[in-house]
Amino acid sequence: MNKAIEIVKNMVESGLYNQPRKTEDELRNMIRGVASAVPPGLSDDEIEQIAREIEHKQGIKAGLGAVVDSEDFEPWLDDAKPSIEPFYWNRYRKLLLQNGLPKDVVLTTDTVTDKILGRLGNPDKHVPWDRRGMVVGHVQSGKTANYTGLICKAADAGYRLIIVIAGIHNNLRNQTQARIDEGFIGRDTGRSQETKKSGAKHTVGVGHFDPNNTPVSLTNTLRDFNMDTASTNTSEIDSYKVPVVLVIKKNHRTLANLLDWLKDNSARGDQEMIDQPMLLIDDEADNASVNTKYGKKLVTTINGQIRDLLNMFHRSCYVGYTATPFANIFIDPDQDDEMYNEDLFPRDFIIGLDAPTNYFGPTKIFVDGLPEDGVPTWLRYITDNDDILPLKHKIDHELDALPSSLTRALRTFLLARTIRNMRGQQAAHCSMLVNASRFTAVQGHLRNRLHDTLERVQNSVRINASRGAAALSDPEIAALHGVWQEEYYDTEFDWPSIQSELLDAIASAKIVEVNSRANDLDYSSSGERGQTVVAVGGFSLSRGLTLEGLTVTWFLRNTMMYDTLMQMGRWFGYRNGYEDLCRIWMPSEAIDWYAFIANAADELHDELRTMEKAKATPRMFGLAVRSHPASLLVTARNKLGSGQKVTMRIGLSNKFVETAKVSIKPGDLTANLELAKSLISKINAGTFHEERTQWGRLIRGVPVGYVDEFLAGWRNEDRSVTTDPRPIRSYIRARKSDQLRTWDVLIPSLEKGTTDDTLGTGVVPANRSVDLRDLKHEFMSFSGKKMRVASRGIEKAGVDVSKAQTAEAKYRAKAGRSEVERVNYPDSIYRKERDLGLFILHFVKGRAPKGEESKKEATLIPSDPVVAWGISLPESKYEDEGEEFIVNTVKFRELFGEDDEDDDQEAELEAS
Numbered sequence: 001m002n003k004a005i006e007i008v009k010n011m012v013e014s015g016l017y018n019q020p021r022k023t024e025d026e027l028r029n030m031i032r033g034v035a036s037a038v039p040p041g042l043s044d045d046e047i048e049q050i051a052r053e054i055e056h057k058q059g060i061k062a063g064l065g066a067v068v069d070s071e072d073f074e075p076w077l078d079d080a081k082p083s084i085e086p087f088y089w090n091r092y093r094k095l096l097l098q099n100g101l102p103k104d105v106v107l108t109t110d111t112v113t114d115k116i117l118g119r120l121g122n123p124d125k126h127v128p129w130d131r132r133g134m135v136v137g138h139v140q141s142g143k144t145a146n147y148t149g150l151i152c153k154a155a156d157a158g159y160r161l162i163i164v165i166a167g168i169h170n171n172l173r174n175q176t177q178a179r180i181d182e183g184f185i186g187r188d189t190g191r192s193q194e195t196k197k198s199g200a201k202h203t204v205g206v207g208h209f210d211p212n213n214t215p216v217s218l219t220n221t222l223r224d225f226n227m228d229t230a231s232t233n234t235s236e237i238d239s240y241k242v243p244v245v246l247v248i249k250k251n252h253r254t255l256a257n258l259l260d261w262l263k264d265n266s267a268r269g270d271q272e273m274i275d276q277p278m279l280l281i282d283d284e285a286d287n288a289s290v291n292t293k294y295g296k297k298l299v300t301t302i303n304g305q306i307r308d309l310l311n312m313f314h315r316s317c318y319v320g321y322t323a324t325p326f327a328n329i330f331i332d333p334d335q336d337d338e339m340y341n342e343d344l345f346p347r348d349f350i351i352g353l354d355a356p357t358n359y360f361g362p363t364k365i366f367v368d369g370l371p372e373d374g375v376p377t378w379l380r381y382i383t384d385n386d387d388i389l390p391l392k393h394k395i396d397h398e399l400d401a402l403p404s405s406l407t408r409a410l411r412t413f414l415l416a417r418t419i420r421n422m423r424g425q426q427a428a429h430c431s432m433l434v435n436a437s438r439f440t441a442v443q444g445h446l447r448n449r450l451h452d453t454l455e456r457v458q459n460s461v462r463i464n465a466s467r468g469a470a471a472l473s474d475p476e477i478a479a480l481h482g483v484w485q486e487e488y489y490d491t492e493f494d495w496p497s498i499q500s501e502l503l504d505a506i507a508s509a510k511i512v513e514v515n516s517r518a519n520d521l522d523y524s525s526s527g528e529r530g531q532t533v534v535a536v537g538g539f540s541l542s543r544g545l546t547l548e549g550l551t552v553t554w555f556l557r558n559t560m561m562y563d564t565l566m567q568m569g570r571w572f573g574y575r576n577g578y579e580d581l582c583r584i585w586m587p588s589e590a591i592d593w594y595a596f597i598a599n600a601a602d603e604l605h606d607e608l609r610t611m612e613k614a615k616a617t618p619r620m621f622g623l624a625v626r627s628h629p630a631s632l633l634v635t636a637r638n639k640l641g642s643g644q645k646v647t648m649r650i651g652l653s654n655k656f657v658e659t660a661k662v663s664i665k666p667g668d669l670t671a672n673l674e675l676a677k678s679l680i681s682k683i684n685a686g687t688f689h690e691e692r693t694q695w696g697r698l699i700r701g702v703p704v705g706y707v708d709e710f711l712a713g714w715r716n717e718d719r720s721v722t723t724d725p726r727p728i729r730s731y732i733r734a735r736k737s738d739q740l741r742t743w744d745v746l747i748p749s750l751e752k753g754t755t756d757d758t759l760g761t762g763v764v765p766a767n768r769s770v771d772l773r774d775l776k777h778e779f780m781s782f783s784g785k786k787m788r789v790a791s792r793g794i795e796k797a798g799v800d801v802s803k804a805q806t807a808e809a810k811y812r813a814k815a816g817r818s819e820v821e822r823v824n825y826p827d828s829i830y831r832k833e834r835d836l837g838l839f840i841l842h843f844v845k846g847r848a849p850k851g852e853e854s855k856k857e858a859t860l861i862p863s864d865p866v867v868a869w870g871i872s873l874p875e876s877k878y879e880d881e882g883e884e885f886i887v888n889t890v891k892f893r894e895l896f897g898e899d900d901e902d903d904d905q906e907a908e909l910e911a912s
Contacts, residue, residue, distance in 0.1 A: 004042060008035045009050045010098045013057075017093075017103055021058065027051050049424075056576075057102035063354030065112055066608040069119065070348045070617050071667055076125070077118035080157065087213060088152035088243075089113075091206035092183050096145070100576075105356050112353065113149040119349040120317040123158035123277035130310065132318045133618075134285065134346035136608065137353040138361055138601070139323040140546065140573035144176065146353060147281050147321055148183040151245070155184070155215065160240040160276040161313075163258075164247045165306070166283050170224070171519050172545050176283065177221045177247040181205065185245065186214055190221030215243040224249050227261045240276055250284075255305035262312055278313040282306070285320025285344075306344065318344060323601075350618050352608035360575045362598035365584070366591065380405070380585045382556055389436060389446075391556060391587070397437075399445035406434070406554050407453055409585050410534065411483045413552035414457065415498065416581040417532050418505035420551070422493055425577060429523050429530040429548035433570055436556035438538045440515045447536045451511045454534070458509070461502045471499060487583065508532055515540050523548050545570070551578060555586040569594070607712075614713020615674060652731045654831055658789050658840070658870030661720040664862055665778050668715035672867045673758070675713045676841055679706060680760040683745065695797050696749040697761065704736045707743055707839050714869070717779045728871070732837070739836075739877055744798035746840045748790070756843065756865060763843045765865040766791070770846040775860035780846050782868070789842050795827035795834075795872045803833040827872070834874040842868040 011034050016022070022030065028051050035042040042050075089110075096106050121129040137143040151162055166176035181189050186207025203211055216237055218230040225248045237244055248254050265273055310316045355361055369377035385391070385403045413432040420430055434450065437443055460476035471477045477499070484495060508529065512520035514537035523531055535547055553571045571584055586594075663669070689700040711725040711732075732740050749755075753764035768782040768789060782789050796804055807829040817823050845865040848858040 004035075004038050004040065005046055005050060008038050008042060009053065011038075012050065013054060013100075013103070014094065014097050016054070017097060017106070024051070024055075027054065057100070058104070060102040060105060060356050060358045062105045062108040062356040064108060065115075065354045066352040066605070066612040067115055067119075068350045068608060068611045068616055068618055071671075073119065073348070075118060076122040077114065077157075080122065080124065084156050086153070086156050087210070088155045088184060088206075089149065091186070091209045092149055092152045094209050095183060095206050096149075101145075102356070102358075108354075108356075109146060109149050112351075113146065113153050116146075116150050116319065116349075116351055117153045117157060119351075120154065120159075120279065120319070121277060121315055123154075123160075123315070125315075128314045130316055131348045132344060132346055133349035133351065134320045134322070135351045135353060136605070137321065137323050138355045138359065138572070139569050140571075141323070141353070141355045141359055141361065142574075143321045143323065143353070144179055144283070145183070147283070147319070148179060150319070151180070151184050151279070151281065154279050155243040158277060159279045160243050161273065161278040162243055162245045162281070163278065163309070164245070164281045164283065165250050165255075166247055167545070168250045169516075169540050169545070170249065171514065171521070171540060173224060173247060173249040174221050175545060177219060180245065180247055181217075181221065184215060185217055186211060188221065189217045189219070213242050215245050218244065218246045219248060224251075225254050225258050225261075227257050227264075230261055240272065244273075244276075250282075250302060252301040252305060255302065255309065259305060259308055259312070262309075266312075274313050276313070277315040277317075278310075279317045279319070280306070280310060282318065282320040282344075285322045303344065320344065320346065346618050348618065350608065352605050354605075356574075358574060358576060359572075360579055360582070361572050362569065362594060363602055365571075366595040366598045370591070370595065378582050378584055379591055380409075380583055381591075382554070382585050382587050385556055385587075389442075389556065393437065393439075393442065395439045395441055397439070397442050397445075399442065399449055402446075402449050402453060405585055406436075406450075408483060409552055409554040409583065410450060410453060411457070411480050412487055412583050413534065414454075414502070414506045414509065415480060415484055415488055416551045416578070416583075417509065418498055418501050419488060419491055419493060419581060420549075420578050421505045422497070422501055423577060425530075427528055427530050430532050431547040431550045432534040433547055433550055433553040433555070434534060434536045435538060435568060435570075436536075436554065438557075440517050440538070443513060443515055443536050443538055444518075447511050447513045450534055450536065454509060454511055458506060461506065465499055465502050468496070468499075488581065491580070506532065509534070511536060513537065514545075521547075546573070549578075551575075551582055553584045553586075555584065555590065557590070610709055610712040613678075613709045614711075615671060615678075616713045652728065652873050653876035654828075654873065656795060656827060656831060656870065656872045657723055657728065659717070659720060659723045659842075659868040660789060661717045661723075661774070661779050661781050662866055662868050663715055663717040663779050664775070664860070664866070665715075669862065669866060671713065671715050675710055676843070676867045677758075677760050679710050679745075679841065680747070682706060684760060693746070693797050694751075695746060695791070695794050696763070697747045698797055699745045699747075700742075700798070702743045702745045702839070704732065704740055704743060706745075707837070708732060708736070710839075710869070723869075731873075735876065735878065739874065742836060744836050744838045746794070746797045746838060748794065748840065748842055758865070759841075759843055763865075765843045765845045767845050767847050769849045770861060772848060772852055772855055772857040772860075775857050780861070780866070782844070782846070789844055789868045790840060790870050792824060793827060793830075794840065794870075795838060796825075796830040797840075798836065798838055799830045799833050800835075804830055807833050831872050832875060834872060837874065838872040840870040840872070842870065844868055 008031065012027075012031055015030070015034075028047060031047050031050050035047060093106060093110065096109065097103070101109075116133075116135060119131070119133060121131045135143070135146070137146065147164075151164075154162065164176060164180060166173040177189065181187065182205030184206065186203060186205060188202040188204045191202040207214070219225050223229065225246055230246075246258070248258060262274065306318070310318055365378050369379065371377075382403070382405050384405050388401055388403050389397070389399060410432070413430075417430045420426075420428065434446060436446060457476050457480070460474050461480075464471045464474040464477055472481055480502070481495060481499075484498065509532040511534045514521045514535050519540070521533065521535055530549065547570050550571055550573070555568070557568060571582065575582055662672075683699055683702060683706070686702075688702060691698045691700070708729055711729050714723075714725050716723055716725060747759075747761060747763060748766060749762070750764035750766060755762040755764055757763075766789075771781040774781045808823070808825055811825055811829050812819065812821075812823055815823070843865045846861045847853075848855065848861065852858065
């Protein structure tokens, strides 16, 4: 795309930001008006090209994500907004639009970063505070862009010290520093450091919009944190009139140096720095940050250093960003010791980021892109590696040739580069990823063999591509033609035109190695052409690092961990204008793993949305992550920490469960009451069929989501194992598309008594006696030994009258009772006749058992009615087997209570 087209497109998109959507004619007229002022002018075809690209972007949308807050969340941002000048954010917003981010995505980023900022500490609140949260995104979906926006807004709000802990490798730290330079600082810190004496600023990114108020950076793109350099640069700090930022590697030496430097400053009487409100962004928070030494005062070095860093400041915020939070949710939220206080559990908030609709992600590739019959859209299988490069190989493995599938992948990449150029994408980078070994020596062999193959193809193209049809006599060009026929035959270009462009497109292609011993990856070319690179590596290419314009991947790795597999997926991201050209080679087993993980990741984000609606808290987020049936691990075993593997066999077919025990902790009572009011409010707003029954108000056809949301937010009493929401929800969700898609909801009410409208519907609460001994433990057990809330026969509600009568007749006949005898029918006979699930929402008042009203414990009974519930489930159409879960400490304790050391010792003695 020529420079004039790019300038016009950027100007139009910036102008459209605060305007209503244009019609087709209005948009094109606007483009013509702008183009008339930009020499040398644009043709009608070029104007149409810009219009279509803008219209495509206008169709890209992004959701607002989900937020799970702690109980003590106190909103402050709305009140502070009038006094905040959005200098840094306005610059960054302009940059996002200039870089081609769709308007709707920029608007969403604005809203979501406000949500995150509002959950940090208020920088104008001059009392000690400490906030900890987590932001859950998707692999390669724009988390860096999100936290750069958060940094800009935090700086506008008054944060004056911002620390970004990037990955564990230099190349990722350097890449992150460059992005912070571009999006927040506004100058190239590496070049500015080199030419500091000359006074050159080397403006980049946001600096082109307004170079004022430049933040002070104590790190740069050339060097990580260094005590001497930082001490020299502090002379630029003038009472923190501008923010101070550091981008550091997640390395124990770097963190130790930073801690020592802060302590030295403090010891010299410089308290100003640690008095500033500090924001710490932990990128890839599941990697190296999680404490993997569980036990008293056993803390991994980096984890302890991050805690020490937070504890040095009187006002600090920790925000962990990750796409794979499986390890983080296993952090014990109750781990507490004198030295470190609490671990990095996201106790204050968890926020899920929605990926834009154009995200090229796991679900799109491994679920939607895998048809039941036919060729997968983007995936290709590796089946020819065993004799040449086995999945498991040693460090000294020799490599004399390449698997034919890798050679084919390289040819596919060269054709894709050519087609992209023909589409006007010459200035864009184009990359291929080869991740096939964890050993750098083997990676070096791969790089050499690929170099030989690339050179052979380039030589053939240079000599013979200009010969027209006769060029197909060259084996290399014939092989390229064969790949084109199978992979790209349906693109808009025919073979003769592609062949004529091959040399121009691939002449500068190169093979680079990216690992601990070499890093030849460099996208900083200032020419008009983008880089064309094949990156060969291992762990360095497995997390965080972005490969620009990644188009083709050859992936031969074997790992059993959810998070490692997902992070290795560097091919996820955005592929506007060339998504159809992308290809990924991998073993079939890995494809199956990724398909499973894609579903697991989607479930996690769905769970966050449900928890938000249910007003659940992070501490309630006792998330049980399903184990893969083929023993795919959630995360590395040492990261499981307080997680404990529990097999739960939940048999709920034709069963009735109810909350015979309820928590009377004030926070739980309030939260459960709000849940009930929310459920009834939504029912009242809907158009459902209703009946007045002898038990109370019966609502028909209520969507399963209403019930699921209620259960997600329910504050369960620890000892009420059978009403633990998670396994019940899992059972319901497996049947939500058919048998349990809609529900009957019953709101019981006595026929006589004083009506209570607290729930949003008139209810005469039932009265149930409670066990006074339980009250001191902050829970109530209803109805003594019977442990019942519901009255007998309540499961008859909603059952077809004729079916109920038939069931009663069968019961009488089996029991030998005549039709005139009074019979107390068991509820189970009605349950068998149910077609739908029955959800019963109780509003019940506790009372002391007769003769015990005067006991002092009776004063602990809540004076107002409390919420309880029951569920009657029909017989399942499916085999009723339990599911296996990995659970964290919260969930383990909810299910099984505290560990008993004596019982454990006895069990060991018995076993021996």
